[in-house]
Amino acid sequence: xxxxxxxxxxxxxxxxxxxxxxxxxxxxxxxxxxxxxxxxxxxxxxxxxxxxxxxxxxxxxxxxxxxxxxxxxxxxxxxxxxxxxxxxxxxxxxxxxxxxxxxxxxx
Amino acid sequence: xxxxxxxxxxxxxxxxxxxxxxxxxxxxxxxxxxxxxxxxxxxxxxxxxxxxxxxxxxxxxxxxxxxxxxxxxxxxxxxxxxxxxxxxxxxxxxxxxxxxxxxxxxxxxxxxxxxxxxxxxx
Numbered sequence: 001x002x003x004x005x006x007x008x009x010x011x012x013x014x015x016x017x018x019x020x021x022x023x024x025x026x027x028x029x030x031x032x033x034x035x036x037x038x039x040x041x042x043x044x045x046x047x048x049x050x051x052x053x054x055x056x057x058x059x060x061x062x063x064x065x066x067x068x069x070x071x072x073x074x075x076x077x078x079x080x081x082x083x084x085x086x087x088x089x090x091x092x093x094x095x096x097x098x099x100x101x102x103x104x105x106x107x
Numbered sequence: 108x109x110x111x112x113x114x115x116x117x118x119x120x121x122x123x124x125x126x127x128x129x130x131x132x133x134x135x136x137x138x139x140x141x142x143x144x145x146x147x148x149x150x151x152x153x154x155x156x157x158x159x160x161x162x163x164x165x166x167x168x169x170x171x172x173x174x175x176x177x178x179x180x181x182x183x184x185x186x187x188x189x190x191x192x193x194x195x196x197x198x199x200x201x202x203x204x205x206x207x208x209x210x211x212x213x214x215x216x217x218x219x220x221x222x223x224x225x226x227x228x229x
Contacts, residue, residue: 001170001171031213032213032214033213034213034215034216036154036216038154042221043203043205043219043220043221043222044154044203044216044219045219046215046216046217049210049211049213049214049215050210050211050212050213050215051213053210053211055215055217087153087154089154089156089215089216091207091213091214091215094167095156095167095168095169095170096144096156096159096169097156098153098154098155098156099153100153101153101154
């Protein structure tokens with residue numbers, strides 16, 4: 001099974017900061033990766049699909065990049081509503097796997 | 108607007124079978140090129156994909172759970188279901204159902220249920 005290693009597991013940042021989260025796949029997955037945001041007690045929400053495409057309705061401060069094994073989610077200017085946990089998900093093969101998550105907390 | 112809603116017992120005894128149903132509203136479960144998935148999350152932990160089903164009946168399961176999981180679909184009721192056998196306390200989690208859709212030759216979960224907590228305890 002493809003392993004997804006997400007880092008960091010948590011970070012503290014201030015409103016307005018640029019935040020970067022990475023995911024590394026144990027083997028090449030082309031661009032078959034999505035990013036999800038989850039707030040406490042809520043279901044995850046799709047932010048990015050196909051590694052770099054912004055889901056409809058998601059603010060443009062979110063962006064994704066990468067291909068193959070290394071991927072990045074960037075929040076260009078952190079807003080109060082962005083404090084949440086973020087997960088990557090690979091959908092390259094028939095056994096999907098999530099990264100371990102990154103909790104973004106207020107500094 | 109597509110909506111998904113999980114239902115089923117919130118408490119299951121060890122060694123028994125966990126059974127959940129996801130009811131889809133706002134669209135036919137058999138229209139379009141979608142698959143329907145189950146995902147779970149133990150308290151304070153990350154997300155784990157359990158498996159998926161196409162409306163054709165074709166399924167894929169997480170290899171770590173494959174021996175215990177069955178996902179089925181009932182298009183007449185616009186529902187799909189999860190059965191997880193021989194449960195233990197490690198299966199205690201919030202269980203989500205979700206729709207997978209194809210986006211630019213990739214797939215993503217674009218609609219999710221609110222989640223339902225299932226506790227395994229005697």
